[in-house]
Amino acid sequence: MYTRDQGKIFCYRSGPIERYPADSFQKHNIFDKAFEELGVTIIGDTFEILRSHGISQEAYGPMLKLLRNQGRFYEYCNEELLLVPSLRSVRRATFIVIKPSREASGGTTSETVQARLRGVPMLVIIGAHGENLCANDSTFMIRMLTDRFVLVFDTEKDVIDFVRKHIRVFRQGRAAVRKLISDMKRANPYINDRPRPLYDACFNGKTVIILGMPGAGKSDQTRMLQDRVGFAYFGSGYELRRLGTKMPPLRKRLGRGKLAPEMLINKFFADHILRLEPFEPIVIDGSPKKLGEAKLLVDFLEYFERIPEVIVLDIPEEAARRRMTLRRNCSACEKSFADEAVKESGICPLCGGAVSGRPENESRVAIEEIFSWYHTHVEAAIKFFEEQGVVTHINGERGKEEVFGDILSVLRK
Numbered sequence: 001m002y003t004r005d006q007g008k009i010f011c012y013r014s015g016p017i018e019r020y021p022a023d024s025f026q027k028h029n030i031f032d033k034a035f036e037e038l039g040v041t042i043i044g045d046t047f048e049i050l051r052s053h054g055i056s057q058e059a060y061g062p063m064l065k066l067l068r069n070q071g072r073f074y075e076y077c078n079e080e081l082l083l084v085p086s087l088r089s090v091r092r093a094t095f096i097v098i099k100p101s102r103e104a105s106g107g108t109t110s111e112t113v114q115a116r117l118r119g120v121p122m123l124v125i126i127g128a129h130g131e132n133l134c135a136n137d138s139t140f141m142i143r144m145l146t147d148r149f150v151l152v153f154d155t156e157k158d159v160i161d162f163v164r165k166h167i168r169v170f171r172q173g174r175a176a177v178r179k180l181i182s183d184m185k186r187a188n189p190y191i192n193d194r195p196r197p198l199y200d201a202c203f204n205g206k207t208v209i210i211l212g213m214p215g216a217g218k219s220d221q222t223r224m225l226q227d228r229v230g231f232a233y234f235g236s237g238y239e240l241r242r243l244g245t246k247m248p249p250l251r252k253r254l255g256r257g258k259l260a261p262e263m264l265i266n267k268f269f270a271d272h273i274l275r276l277e278p279f280e281p282i283v284i285d286g287s288p289k290k291l292g293e294a295k296l297l298v299d300f301l302e303y304f305e306r307i308p309e310v311i312v313l314d315i316p317e318e319a320a321r322r323r324m325t326l327r328r329n330c331s332a333c334e335k336s337f338a339d340e341a342v343k344e345s346g347i348c349p350l351c352g353g354a355v356s357g358r359p360e361n362e363s364r365v366a367i368e369e370i371f372s373w374y375h376t377h378v379e380a381a382i383k384f385f386e387e388q389g390v391v392t393h394i395n396g397e398r399g400k401e402e403v404f405g406d407i408l409s410v411l412r413k
């Protein structure tokens, strides 16, 4: 087998399958075409295996889970399609591209898998905001960070660029790639670091809430606090959209501009807060959405001795409506754009992922519903925070950098 494979490049590709299909490689995959051009053959791809068996990932995961829950382990083993062929392919792979799920449990299974992976160079995609890395303390992740032959990348595009740049080395086979990576790590031991350049001890323990009309730039600013300063990130919309990828009824409701049940948001939020250490700052994107939630939030945070600081991004309603219709979101890196060119191309200029409009921004009825909710309920929540003396208004109708500078100076006070 070895001689037949000589000179060929095999990539074993692995990503989360059951939980969030939108996070996985299948939906917005830019590897297929790029790797074909580079002469890289993808082997052991979980979706390819499922497809060849004529079963969708949406059906496969729940089916196995059901068998497990019912204790029907014999049948489970017969239905299990992925593990054995996957592990077999790993042995042939020149390198592995892996995109860990951010909450991968990774205990014993990971140890077993890791034993098989040993010595295979791994290119790990941690996501544009490093969430796979930061929210994941599994042994699997730790092994990936400490293994000599692992390089960490932000996006799928970065991986493709890396392979393209070093394609000659990849053609020489696994040992050559291994040497390339260990040489790079010897030359720069910090190569896998993701420093937050604006981190400052004065941000420790902060709880920042960013509110504003849809299109005011909340997500951009919260992500900037996450990426450049090191705030933990909480976005209820983000969590809901992720959940929506595996729960069609929820996705449908959200698409009509309907709000999610309060309990769900509270659960998401509580989970986030409970994972934080007291010194970790967190930024909250676009929650709470009404007075009751705001009061509950303040009570809840008080218990953990956290005082929220609320920043409201002000933009005129006309501008908000205009931005909403232009708005495109990248499904891979979650960056949003209000740009005619991005809308036309359908491709994220930052990471190469697919961009799409949110369905609730396409329908006139849904848009009206969102704005009417804003004026009655969100504004009431803002008023409540104002009475507590914790609100700063910032003019959001300027460039992202200017707005971000203002937010930083407010938080430094």
Ligand SMILES: [Zn+2]
Residues within 6 Å of the ligand: 330, 331, 332, 333, 334, 335, 348, 349, 350, 351, 352, 353
């Ligand atoms: Zn992107």
